[in-house]
Amino acid sequence: MKVYEAMAEAFVAEGATTVYGMMGDANMHWMNAMAERGVELLEARHEGSGLAMADGWARGAGKVGVATTTSGPGVTQLATSLVCASRARTPMVLFCGESARGDLTATQYLDQQKFAEGVECEFVHVLTATKAQDAVRRAFWLARTKSRPVMVSAPFDVQLEEFDGAPFYLTSTELVDAAPRIPDPARIREAAAIIEESKRVVVLIGRGARTADAGDQVVELAELTRALVATTLQVKNWLRDRTPYYAGISGLYGTQAAHELLQEADCVIAVGASLNQFTTEHGYLYPAARMIQLDHADQVVTGTGQPVDCYVRGDARASLDRLLEVLRNNPTRSEGFHDEDIAARLREADTLRESFHREEGRLDPREVVLALDELMPQELPLVLGSGHQVDFGTMLFTRPREIVSNYGMFGAIGQAPLITMGWSLGRGRQPTVVIEGDASFIMHLAEFDTAVRYGWPVLIVVMNDEALGAEFHKSAAHGLRPELSAIPSPDLGAIALAMGGSGATVRTMADLQQAVGRYLANPGPTVIDVRISREVLSVPYRRLHFAEDV
Incomplete structure (x- = not known):
């Protein structure tokens, strides 16, 4: 048995059933071994996206998430998603291929241990064939006890060696004390x-x-x-x-x-x-x-x-x-x-006492959120993204549904739709909605193809002000030129249809009701591009930038 096969067996023994990521030279043998053992491999369009999906899967399933990438550039692509997962305290194990030991001239050489330290990730090195399964056990033990991502870095030449380790595998769960911690x-x-x-x-x-x-x-x-x-x-x-x-x-x-x-x-x-x-x-x-x-x-x-x-x-x-x-x-x-x-x-306390803003072809984001809260069944989980637009949802969604907030997790935009895709699968393909901004969604637009390819029942509601909304309002508050942060947006509903999913572009409340109704009748990968006004400032921004007590 080769080392990559022994490591695959260890991952399966640890409970790995689903792996997100992308294939490359330095992880393809391990991915094949995982597939041969019945593990579901889910190919994303970007390594960092795959890791963010695994982050969402782990949160939804309540288990250790697993992701993979090849060596060098495949690893560096993980940076933002790794910091976000670490800040969220998500237990994850990443199988990362690595250049052959000692080959510092390899095209994809990277000091992956230094990289892991820089992005707040635990690191386990596979340096000998004998200790390959021990490395997997330690990685899962760290993920479970420290509740954070752990990188297993496996040089390509070690993976191809014959495994000569112990004849049986002791899982990390047997080393973790799961008994409740009793207070003094x-x-x-x-x-x-x-x-x-x-x-x-x-x-x-x-x-x-x-x-x-x-x-x-x-x-x-x-x-x-x-x-x-x-x-x-x-x-x-x-x-x-x-x-x-x-x-x-x-x-x-x-x-x-x-x-x-x-x-x-x-x-x-x-x-x-x-x-x-x-x-x-x-x-x-x-x-x-x-x-x-x-x-x-x-x-x-x-x-x-x-x-x-x-x-x-x-x-x-x-x-x-x-x-x-x-x-x-x-x-x-x-x-x-x-x-x-x-x-x-x-x-x-939650009653909105101000009139809605009226603007031709654009909706008041507060009215949109209040309508969504009523239209969406309470059992439908909600993921909230980042940026100015999410402030409205954070304050105005009030029905007691399960909510996953990505706010404050490194302040990175673009992560929430990816987390939603993983969350849905982690909950057994449960229909799930995410509220995100246009810049955030477009940043990882290619991953809507991933959702379509696998048929994930995710509803992505894009609160589209055709701008970097936070910067638009902060610029205005600081006397800068807000128009510099305005970026025209394509018709995202039409793009979703072209990619094989469902989509709609919404400019009226009637349009919104119809679009949500179509999703609820047949949940599948869907984008609703809601055109919102830039004239409405969220309560947190009014407090921070204008000292309004609202």
Whole structure:
């Protein structure tokens, strides 16, 4: 058995069923071996796109994603997608071919270890035939324990050697302790004491709480402490329908009512949330609150530059269960945030009170988002991209559907449609919608062919202002020439049809309703090119650039 075959067997043993990427000289033997073992190979049009799809697959499936590329230029093409996956803490293993050992004059030679370090990727080198399967096991162990991408760099000459390693393969899962991390009882008591002394509590939930499926515990905690429930951007709308005291996003994208109420908090219980500068709005939102943080990661300072008052290290559900055991035995507390006036303020917080902008041939992006929220069934997952246009969706989508936000993951445009393609397949070809801008979508337009080729049921709604929207509005705010960021756009609906998918270009609300209806009736690769006005500025930009309190 050759090394590339032994490595393929190790990948399969680790659970690899789907591989995204592109074939080249230095990975084609391994890809053939994977195909012979029943693994699905999905060829993208760009190496970085394939990796972003694997990122989405891993997020959707809740498993380690797998991608591949050839040596040298194939590896460098991964750069942006690798940083995005690392910032998103996505567990992935990448099989990357490499030039023959010691051949520094090879056309595709690259110091792939230095490259991996520069793009925040773990690195495992396959330097001998004997240790080839050990390298695969270590890569999957790192991906599972550190929750980040890992590059397995395999020189081409080593791949073609005879494998002379161990006769059996021990998977990384047998080396990972999956038992829940139990919190320190003293820390639980300390947290409970702080809560008992508090009058205005906020339970702030992040991705860790949702991943742990701790919704019931969060709702009970909020009821016991008479707390508001706020979220990080990554779990927007989660539990919205479970409590009348749902304050929504904590941070720049929060409502005016949320900003006012969160500043009154004297205690924050953060569950699976990092308390970074975006969530705390650099300390603006919780100026007088004591902070309790429940998380399994190592403790770090918050976005205010200070440590929390009480750090409880443990899995979210285990920590909440033990905290609730203590709190249930305590007397009833003060009313806290739970009164009808506050509930009414929160119910009205998302209501848009401004008139829609009217412009011939272009729609108000706020009206588009509100209509999409109603038109799309609640079970349809939503992926939000980057750029100015996504601000509207981030604030105005309010139905409690599953949302994947790519915002803040390195600030890279163009990734969200690729993540959506992988997410859909990771969820068993579940129809999924992504909201993205025109510059972002066109950046990886070739990958719509990939979606068509494999028949992925993704709906790409392009909020098309024919500009680099963020730069357009920032230029205007800084007294620069916004027209320099305006880029004419082709008819993206027609292009989607020409590529074999479905498509429509929308200039009226009736057009939008019909286009969404056609997709829902027969989900398949679809682009809806929605022409939106540049005259409407999002709430976050109004706050940042014009100091408007909206």
